[in-house]
Amino acid sequence: MEPLLNVQKLTMDFGGIRAIDRLDVQVHAGQIVALIGPNGAGKTTFFNCITGIYKPTAGHILLQPPGKKQKRLNGLKPNKVTEQGLARTFQNIRLFPNMTVLENVMIGMHCRTNAKIFGAIFRNPQTRKEEQYIVDHSYSILKKVRLQTFANEYAKNLPYGAQRRLEIARALATDPFMLLLDEPAAGMNPQETLELDNLITQIRDEGLAILLIEHDMKLVMSISDYIFVVDYGKKIAEGTPEEIAQNPAVIKAYLGEDVEHA
Amino acid sequence: MLPLKDIRNGLMVAGWFVFLTFPLMVIKVNPVEKTIVWRWPNMLYVAAGSFIAYLYVKLAQKNKKAAILVACWTAYLALPLIRYFMYQDISILIWDTTTSIYAAVGAFHMILTLCLFHKHHILRKILSGIWLLFIGTPVVMLLAQAAGKILLPKIPAALHFLTPFIITIEHIQFWNWIRILWVALACYLLYSSLQTYLASKRNIMPDHLTNEPKIRWSQYLYKRPVYLPLLTFCSTFFLLFPHLFSTYQVNIMISALMYVVLGLGLNIVVGVAGLLDLGYVAFYAVGAYSYALLNMHFDLGFWVVLPIGGILGAFFGILLGIPVLRLRGDYLAIVTLGFGEIIRLVLENWNDFSQGPSGISNIDRPPLPGVDLSLEGSIVYMYYLTIVMVIFTIFVVNRLQDSRIGRAWFALREDEIACQAMGIDKMKTKLTAFALGATWAGMVGVLFAAKTTFVNPASFTFLESAIILCIVVLGGMGSIVGVIISALVLILMPEYLRAFSDYRMLVFGAVLVIMMVFKPRGLISSVRRTYTINDETL
Numbered sequence A: 001m002e003p004l005l006n007v008q009k010l011t012m013d014f015g016g017i018r019a020i021d022r023l024d025v026q027v028h029a030g031q032i033v034a035l036i037g038p039n040g041a042g043k044t045t046f047f048n049c050i051t052g053i054y055k056p057t058a059g060h061i062l063l064q065p066p067g068k069k070q071k072r073l074n075g076l077k078p079n080k081v082t083e084q085g086l087a088r089t090f091q092n093i094r095l096f097p098n099m100t101v102l103e104n105v106m107i108g109m110h111c112r113t114n115a116k117i118f119g120a121i122f123r124n125p126q127t128r129k130e131e132q133y134i135v136d137h138s139y140s141i142l143k144k145v146r147l148q149t150f151a152n153e154y155a156k157n158l159p160y161g162a163q164r165r166l167e168i169a170r171a172l173a174t175d176p177f178m179l180l181l182d183e184p185a186a187g188m189n190p191q192e193t194l195e196l197d198n199l200i201t202q203i204r205d206e207g208l209a210i211l212l213i214e215h216d217m218k219l220v221m222s223i224s225d226y227i228f229v230v231d232y233g234k235k236i237a238e239g240t241p242e243e244i245a246q247n248p249a250v251i252k253a254y255l256g257e258d259v260e261h262a
Numbered sequence B: 001m002l003p004l005k006d007i008r009n010g011l012m013v014a015g016w017f018v019f020l021t022f023p024l025m026v027i028k029v030n031p032v033e034k035t036i037v038w039r040w041p042n043m044l045y046v047a048a049g050s051f052i053a054y055l056y057v058k059l060a061q062k063n064k065k066a067a068i069l070v071a072c073w074t075a076y077l078a079l080p081l082i083r084y085f086m087y088q089d090i091s092i093l094i095w096d097t098t099t100s101i102y103a104a105v106g107a108f109h110m111i112l113t114l115c116l117f118h119k120h121h122i123l124r125k126i127l128s129g130i131w132l133l134f135i136g137t138p139v140v141m142l143l144a145q146a147a148g149k150i151l152l153p154k155i156p157a158a159l160h161f162l163t164p165f166i167i168t169i170e171h172i173q174f175w176n177w178i179r180i181l182w183v184a185l186a187c188y189l190l191y192s193s194l195q196t197y198l199a200s201k202r203n204i205m206p207d208h209l210t211n212e213p214k215i216r217w218s219q220y221l222y223k224r225p226v227y228l229p230l231l232t233f234c235s236t237f238f239l240l241f242p243h244l245f246s247t248y249q250v251n252i253m254i255s256a257l258m259y260v261v262l263g264l265g266l267n268i269v270v271g272v273a274g275l276l277d278l279g280y281v282a283f284y285a286v287g288a289y290s291y292a293l294l295n296m297h298f299d300l301g302f303w304v305v306l307p308i309g310g311i312l313g314a315f316f317g318i319l320l321g322i323p324v325l326r327l328r329g330d331y332l333a334i335v336t337l338g339f340g341e342i343i344r345l346v347l348e349n350w351n352d353f354s355q356g357p358s359g360i361s362n363i364d365r366p367p368l369p370g371v372d373l374s375l376e377g378s379i380v381y382m383y384y385l386t387i388v389m390v391i392f393t394i395f396v397v398n399r400l401q402d403s404r405i406g407r408a409w410f411a412l413r414e415d416e417i418a419c420q421a422m423g424i425d426k427m428k429t430k431l432t433a434f435a436l437g438a439t440w441a442g443m444v445g446v447l448f449a450a451k452t453t454f455v456n457p458a459s460f461t462f463l464e465s466a467i468i469l470c471i472v473v474l475g476g477m478g479s480i481v482g483v484i485i486s487a488l489v490l491i492l493m494p495e496y497l498r499a500f501s502d503y504r505m506l507v508f509g510a511v512l513v514i515m516m517v518f519k520p521r522g523l524i525s526s527v528r529r530t531y532t533i534n535d536e537t538l
Ligand SMILES: Nc1ncnc2c1ncn2[C@@H]1O[C@H](COP(=O)(O)OP(=O)(O)O)[C@@H](O)[C@H]1O
Pocket: A014, A017, A019, A037, A038, A039, A040, A041, A042, A043, A044, A045, A046
């Protein structure tokens, strides 16, 4: 079967530094795929290339939206990438701090709705219906990540773990078929991480593919279906969690002692 | 009480202010006679004023209620003195400005108490206030009457307000209500002070402070029992304005209201979408000149050109927007500044097109169909047109902010990258903000040309942009109410400060600085809308 996301020989140079070096990654439907590697390996850069924030130096990013024609993402603007059905979260949380939690999610629905200036001023029935739909649907997404009680709270007032969940909710609101999560468990306590684990699996079970960058090895090993390991921008291994746990190159480059605990 | 450290800092602040204002306040050069006048008392006033102001602010930061009380007392006691200095007479307190201010102080204190207190607290307070008023009034009256009788011949005129409350001439009683009100106010203030003092003595936080979340006072504005009467009062005031005040005042108010619209327009660009635009006046000029030129060459009327001015403004907004919106922050500011100057310089130098610096005169005032307006009538008409414009602007801007597009603007201000990653087209969103902001400037431009019947490039300097920007920043970025208030304050204040002639701009600047130091987020910070959701159905 054709992968949903097929990245071929992706290369990204920053001046003289090669942050990503001919990286191949595939994500298939219904999978949780993890991208792991030491700090500075180029994982976030990889996300930024795919989502259009950086323009890759070379390589191909091919997206296969379900039921649509294959699309090459290279050089597309970030908002166009999101429109294709690829949503992401950020490693350093990038919420809209002075907007309410609900509004943050409502922003996510921007690209799936289309009220224009005319509608905004005259509030015709169609606009009002759409607006109601935005509120209701956003609220139901908030319920999914269990933030509904904070709906009218400013995003900046949320605790850290809740902010990360809100980022996921906001990404879900763009109605994606694939979710890119950049270290969603960073800064969470074990309890929160466990809940996040459940949330991610739940999203997968609802039919979304997930590409996950994560440092928490327990989380990665327990939920991913497939793992890519990068170091210095190069892929050093790929395989199922079991294969990765046994791979000597990985153990040497990155996992170290962690693997014995996993 | 205030610690020694604050007093020391206060002295330093006073010294600093004396230093800053020295050239303006103390030295006065007479270029004709080539003499320098040293006005030392002024220095003392500045020092004392800034020292007291500093201490007051410190107090306000520590204990809000005490600060409010101090302010009320000061106003209460200072007013008879001011009155004395102004009229040299306070023996007869008639219902005039002074007494209205008395009433206002009382009402203000009353409202604050109502807002700040917990529910059952309000009731208690009102009841005890009324109670005190009842027993307090006759007591004070009697005392004052007695004192007045005995001392009247001996006391100076300044204290004559202590004379009786009931004037009995040949067995007819005149109740001097104003004095009763004044005493009532004193009772009320006294009671509040006592209560605050006791509360602080017992070192117990009043219960309303402990178990209620902290709410900013501006949020009270949006509460129904506060804003409905306030709204009614404001609308009546503005509707009756031309009938209450002279043509001169009406003229000033028209320009203030125009700035309200300009502020609301720029608020879309700077306050809501976060794009620092220093050349906003360019679109204002486009509107003004489009009416001037179309009226001169094609004899087009006001009503035809008003939408054209708006559309031209939007067009220029987009024209400028496309190349510069890739820039951010400071760079955007500089380029827009340049654009504003270019427009002005073009108007100044392209004589064939715009008649250069001499400008275009004899522009038609807006006609009222079927009526031949006198000059005064046309000013009143202009006033109501501007009012309509303001209401229209508030309506549209409010709806825009609370819509899909408005949310996108806010999000863009918050975080551009996240905004794009959520599927918002950055360029398109910025362009709509720019174009819509410019539309208002264009329309007000038309209004301006029609009001003054004359335009020249000197009306569209960078200073105008700066003032409009001040209005937005001072009002609280993105807050409609804040922008309206600050536009009125910033435009009206210099007009009414004319009494202080020399120091007008000094006071103006000081107010700006103080505002930014103590309320950096503006007069009224914008509050995000909350949604009520019926959870059952979802
Ligand atoms: N905008 C940029 N300009 C220059 N170098 C960058 C930029 N972004 C990332 N890099 C470099 O690319 C490398 C990979 O960074 P990153 O993708 O953030 O790593 P990871 O997310 O795997 O920890 C780092 O060496 C970093 O310094």
